[in-house]
Amino acid sequence: MTSFGTDESIRRAVEAHSRMLLRIAMTRLPSPADAEDAVQEVFLKLLTARPQFRDEEHEKAWLIRATLHRACDMARSASRRDLPLEDAELLPGGELPEPSPILSAVQALPAKYSAVIHLYYYEGYSLKEISKLLQLPVPTVGTRLSRGRERLRQLLKEDVE
Structure with a gap:
């Protein structure tokens, strides 16, 4: 088991995983700033909790799960307090x-489909790897991938029509 918390382990985790975690957070949070906040909060949680990991893959799985949970929590919270666009003031600095x-x-x-689709297509993980990361049986991951693809087809078809 490896402990987290030394300067070197913090730097290594941030360098190795921050881009991937940001992409994962952006699947649930449309704002890049919110996604960055979610990832920073996950790293802070990692630093303060100092969990024990069996190996690097265990650490990576923990980071992915924590990021997905934090991004979903933030998205749920934001949906409760969002203002209609016409009531919000535009900020200077241009458009995103x-x-x-x-x-x-x-x-x-839904989060259970977007997480699997993102990990499979955007991050290049296999079903078996996603199964380990999300602590789900491989058939469940396959089902979520299949159902997620079907829902994607429906959403994209609606956009075309």
Whole structure:
């Protein structure tokens, strides 16, 4: 078991996983700033909790699960307090680029489908690897991937029509 908390282990975890965790958070949070906040909170939780990991894969799985949970919590909280766009003041600094239609559709899926689709297509994990990361049976991961793809087809078909 390896302990987390030394300067070197913190730097290694941030360098190795921050980009991937940010992409994962952005599947649930449309704002890049919110996604960055979610990832920072996960790293803070890692630093303060100092969990024990069997190996690097165990650490990575913990980070992915924690990021998914934190992003879902933030999305749920934001949906309760969002203002209609016409009531919000525009901030200076320009507009954010529009996300691709496919990424928008992935973000619109329920979390259990978007997480699996993101890990499979965007991060390149196999079903077996996703199973380990999310602590789900391989058939469940396969079912979620299949159902998520079907929902994506429906969402994208609706956008075309």
